[in-house]
Amino acid sequence: MSDHEYTPTSKAGKWFNDRLPLLTLANHLTDYPTPKNLNYWWTFGGILTFCLITQIVTGLTLAMHYIAHADMAFESVEHIMRDVNYGWLIRYIHANGASMFFLAVYIHIFRSLFYGSYKSPREIIWIIGIIIYLLMMAAAFMGYVLPWGQMSFWGATVITNLFSAIPLVGEGIVTWLWGGYSVDNPTLTRFFTLHYLIPFLILGLVVLHIWALHVPGNNNPVGIDIKKPSKDTVPFHPYIVIKDGFALLMFMIVFAFFVFYTPNILGHADNYIEANPMVTPAHIVPEWYLLPFYAILRSVPDKLLGVVAMLSAILILAVLPWLDTSKIRSAVFRPLYKQFYWILVADVLILGYMGAMPAEGLYLLIARVATAYYFLHFLVVLPVLGFKEKTLPIPLSITESVLGGSANLATAKHKESFDK
Amino acid sequence: MKNLIKLLSILAFVSIASTHSHSAETAKLLKTDWSFKGLFGKFDRGSLQRGYQVYTEVCAACHSMKYLSYRNLGEKGGPEFSEAEVKAIAASFEVTDGPNADGEMFTRPAKLSDKFVMPYENVKAAQAANGGAYPPDMSVLVKARGGGVDYIYSLLQGYEDAPSGMILDEGVHYNKYMYGNKIRMSAPLSDDIVEYGDGTKATVEQMSKDVTTFLMWAAEPHLESRHQMGFKAIIYLIILTILVYFSMKKIWSRVESEV
Numbered sequence: 001m002s003d004h005e006y007t008p009t010s011k012a013g014k015w016f017n018d019r020l021p022l023l024t025l026a027n028h029l030t031d032y033p034t035p036k037n038l039n040y041w042w043t044f045g046g047i048l049t050f051c052l053i054t055q056i057v058t059g060l061t062l063a064m065h066y067i068a069h070a071d072m073a074f075e076s077v078e079h080i081m082r083d084v085n086y087g088w089l090i091r092y093i094h095a096n097g098a099s100m101f102f103l104a105v106y107i108h109i110f111r112s113l114f115y116g117s118y119k120s121p122r123e124i125i126w127i128i129g130i131i132i133y134l135l136m137m138a139a140a141f142m143g144y145v146l147p148w149g150q151m152s153f154w155g156a157t158v159i160t161n162l163f164s165a166i167p168l169v170g171e172g173i174v175t176w177l178w179g180g181y182s183v184d185n186p187t188l189t190r191f192f193t194l195h196y197l198i199p200f201l202i203l204g205l206v207v208l209h210i211w212a213l214h215v216p217g218n219n220n221p222v223g224i225d226i227k228k229p230s231k232d233t234v235p236f237h238p239y240i241v242i243k244d245g246f247a248l249l250m251f252m253i254v255f256a257f258f259v260f261y262t263p264n265i266l267g268h269a270d271n272y273i274e275a276n277p278m279v280t281p282a283h284i285v286p287e288w289y290l291l292p293f294y295a296i297l298r299s300v301p302d303k304l305l306g307v308v309a310m311l312s313a314i315l316i317l318a319v320l321p322w323l324d325t326s327k328i329r330s331a332v333f334r335p336l337y338k339q340f341y342w343i344l345v346a347d348v349l350i351l352g353y354m355g356a357m358p359a360e361g362l363y364l365l366i367a368r369v370a371t372a373y374y375f376l377h378f379l380v381v382l383p384v385l386g387f388k389e390k391t392l393p394i395p396l397s398i399t400e401s402v403l404g405g406s407a408n409l410a411t412a413k414h415k416e417s418f419d420k
Numbered sequence: 421m422k423n424l425i426k427l428l429s430i431l432a433f434v435s436i437a438s439t440h441s442h443s444a445e446t447a448k449l450l451k452t453d454w455s456f457k458g459l460f461g462k463f464d465r466g467s468l469q470r471g472y473q474v475y476t477e478v479c480a481a482c483h484s485m486k487y488l489s490y491r492n493l494g495e496k497g498g499p500e501f502s503e504a505e506v507k508a509i510a511a512s513f514e515v516t517d518g519p520n521a522d523g524e525m526f527t528r529p530a531k532l533s534d535k536f537v538m539p540y541e542n543v544k545a546a547q548a549a550n551g552g553a554y555p556p557d558m559s560v561l562v563k564a565r566g567g568g569v570d571y572i573y574s575l576l577q578g579y580e581d582a583p584s585g586m587i588l589d590e591g592v593h594y595n596k597y598m599y600g601n602k603i604r605m606s607a608p609l610s611d612d613i614v615e616y617g618d619g620t621k622a623t624v625e626q627m628s629k630d631v632t633t634f635l636m637w638a639a640e641p642h643l644e645s646r647h648q649m650g651f652k653a654i655i656y657l658i659i660l661t662i663l664v665y666f667s668m669k670k671i672w673s674r675v676e677s678e679v
Contacts, residue, residue, distance in 0.1 A: 075487070253654060260647065
């Protein structure tokens with residue numbers, strides 16, 4: 001992994017490292033050359049690692065007190081909130097932590113979209129990231145079912161029922177998922193098991209995600225390839241460590257505000273009503289981070305096609321490196337793409353809002369237009385832009401752009417033709 | 421810093437969108453000054469004690485509170501009745517215990533560790549006694565309703581004569597804050613339905629405020645320590661952030677770049 005040989009100074013260290021090169025790995029991680037122009041949007045990788053670990057630690061603690069049984073789950077959550085020492089704190093961190101995790105992952109994904117981080121040679125990092133994102137959605141959905149409130153129960157019913165749209169085998173699959181003929185105790189216990197398993201799968205994929213990152217190294221706001229190590233890079237420690245730490249602390253202040261002062265604002269009131277299969281809530285809505293996809297699902301009149309559209313909306317991201325035909329990574333040098341990027345951001349926010357509204361009238365119409373535009377962006381705009389767009393000259397090196405000197409046009413042009 | 425502002429505006433959008441998602445109120449909710457809101461929000465001890473009185477003398481006839489124990493009434497951050505008072509409160513209820521050595525069930529006065537005694541044996545019994553409607557358990561009621569405390573506070577004062585043209589079934593009442601305006605519960609409060617020991621005048625408005633405060637505590641018994649800890653945690657984080665910021669500036673001054 002490392003570009004340079006590393007030898008521990010102590011004899012014992014050398015003895016150990018020859019047998020298991022952990023010290024070489026540690027050295028690689030601290031010395032890892034990082035572009036020095038990374039902005040704060042790049043700190044969300046570290047923040048996400050913090051989120052994952054927070055969820056695992058609080059989740060393990062909750063699992064010690066939670067009872068995965070249809071008759072006792074709701075009560076055991078109240079037991080945690082009332083009688084377990086600091087149980088309220090652990091549960092509120094875990095519940096709001098899911099939202100903070102998604103907030104961070106959306107920023108992380110949209111950073112990648114802006115700076116073209118998914119492009120060659122970083123496609124594998126990106127695809128692993130999409131798998132992590134899918135697993136996060138599965139974990140969050142199943143976690144929301146565990147308190148066994150009304151929204152848990154009916155959310156689980158609606159989402160698992162989507163599988164019934166599959167022709168021929170759909171109904172059978174739903175019965176198999178439920179472990180019976182309705183969402184009930186067997187569904188709850190298997191969701192709990194999977195909710196416990198998935199974070200560790202994510203953890204493993206995060207290791208691969210970082211490993212794949214350390215092969216080409218970080219992309220950067222200028223989006224050009226850089227020599228590593230060079231005057232364009234700084235060692236990961238202490239430069240990036242302290243910067244990530246600073247950003248993480250800012251993030252934690254926002255996080256703490258939610259946990260301590262508005263711990264229930266991101267949840268739905270109905271989930272404090274114990275699950276009742278005989279009473280359907282007026283509106284069944286998923287958590288905010290799934291709303292854009294929920295809007296896409298509902299904007300297609302046909303059930304099967306709706307499910308297909310929803311899944312495609314996520315899976316289309318996996319082929320993004322090949323849909324985007326532009327060789328220039330960073331939107332900084334792509335004036336047209338930059339505008340389409342912000343339209344996409346607005347489109348996704350609009351979809352999210354429509355997902356929370358009832359699917360009728362004007363709301364439904366707007367959701368349909370936004371859904372169509374979402375696919376248009378990836379399937380038409382991105383492939384065409386790569387050929388049509390007049391990009392700005394890119395600087396030769398990070399140092400040039402960092403120091404604010406105007407990009408040397410002649411040399412930049414020369415470099416471009418040289419690259420070809 | 422510009423990035424931070426962007427981030428915060430996205431965050432603001434998300435929280436606004438999510439609050440919007442659960443509002444389906446019919447009339448604009450009444451507001452009052454809740455002592456437990458805000459960074460240092462604490463419960464009004466007197467209001468909690470009066471609220472318990474309203475609950476136990478009025479609501480408890482139909483509404484259970486199955487996740488609370490009598491000991492909670494004496495705990496810090498709650499109504500903070502004295503131990504003797506809580507023991508007396510508990511002892512005024514009869515609970516079924518057993519089986520004893522002879523295999524018989526028996527009744528005894530409730531102890532601190534017992535859960536609040538329920539008005540009905542089970543949901544079916546509650547429905548049978550209330551014309552088919554189940555009076556919801558009140559342990560987490562304020563968290564289980566969009567609008568929270570304001571909603572409960574308003575609902576208790578929202579009984580009016582039905583507008584002309586609206587036909588109400590037998591046993592259904594008009595309430596301008598209820599979803600659909602129809603409610604099974606008849607107006608539970610009327611002036612002086614309870615007699616407060618501390619001399620506070622028991623108006624419907626006052627009782628609504630007191631009992632809602634009590635319900636808020638019942639749903640969030642650790643609210644006070646949450647607020648206290650939150651303030652300390654955030655101050656700590658802010659100081660640490662400032663220190664780390666200057667360390668970062670110092671470290672990055674070695675390279676020609678900005679942070």
